Amino acid sequence: METLILNSIKESTFLVTGGAGFIGSNLCEFLVSNKAKKVICFDNLFSGKLENIKELMNENNFSFIKGDIRDFELLLNVTKGIDYILHQAAWGSVPRSMVQPLNYTSNNVQGTHNVFEAARINKIKKVIYASSSSVYGDYPSLPKVEGKEGNLISPYALSKKINEEYGKLYWEVYKLPTIGLRYFNVFGKRQNADGDYAAVIPKFIQLMINNQPLTVFGDGKQSRDFTFIDNVIQANIHSVFLTNAEAFGKAFNIALQESASILDLFQLLKSNLNSSSELVYKEARDGDIKHSLADINLAKNILSYSPSHTFKEGISLYINWFLNNKKI
């Protein structure tokens, strides 16, 4: 990362919501190891784990607050004296949102509004927040380009779209600089591998290590723009220190701009892990989109985003980490 940015990190204080989760814990680790003045990890441990941040707990520039973004008074308190907020806290998973939609309104919509409002009152310098490729809904053509979104097809997608509308409003009306990052299928260390709502890559790796069968929903030809965690960290950090107001109030695709099908993923993992796992096909799930591929030119031009890791490089680093760190 650029020296100017690394120097700026040392002079800044950060609040990472959802900091005990997958992406949040990677952001905390990056900021702490690059000697940020202060990093507060704020998380209610709904899907996040203390285990994810245990190595940071002894660092002088790191602290953990167990708290909920639905608690506005608490947020108002913890954001005092903070320069930048990296807002990752949310309920993830499209399929879960189909069966528990109200939780997506309370956690993702109201929770995010609370974050923006606390930031406005406490004059936070910038809020970078997690959006999602799901906001493209049923828009048919590829690659997905900002400004061309279709009808939303899940409560999760709606919650993220509403977040973006608040992000835009808080910049246009209140001049709170906000930047939304539309992540496309992120993967990497500390991603949750367990349970019905785990993402496909950690879940497949876990099962393949044990040579167990893998469930595929649909024909396996559905494709995703799988994005390695280091690319997502870079996008967040570049956004934090961006001074170009052209970016504020907007949301950007953060991906690799390459897609792989579930069948491609299976083959790649199988050869890397030397596994005898086989696929079991089940009916496609409601709310899932068939193909996803990002156009990342806007992020390249405005955020100076430039993915450092390809899909294959990311997979190989992740598998190494998995084999060295996970109880299998």
Ligand SMILES: NC(=O)c1ccc[n+]([C@@H]2O[C@H](COP(=O)([O-])OP(=O)(O)OC[C@H]3O[C@@H](n4cnc5c(N)ncnc54)[C@H](O)[C@@H]3O)[C@@H](O)[C@H]2O)c1
């Ligand atoms: N992982 C991906 O591929 C992906 C893709 C698109 C968008 N996103 C978004 O990125 C963000 C981070 O996702 P992740 O993959 O790290 O998921 P994660 O589940 O690992 O992290 C989310 C964190 O938010 C916390 N949280 C949930 N509700 C909360 C609340 N009410 N108050 C405080 N904390 C709360 C959880 O405990 C968890 O630690 C989310 O906003 C998610 O919607 C992720």
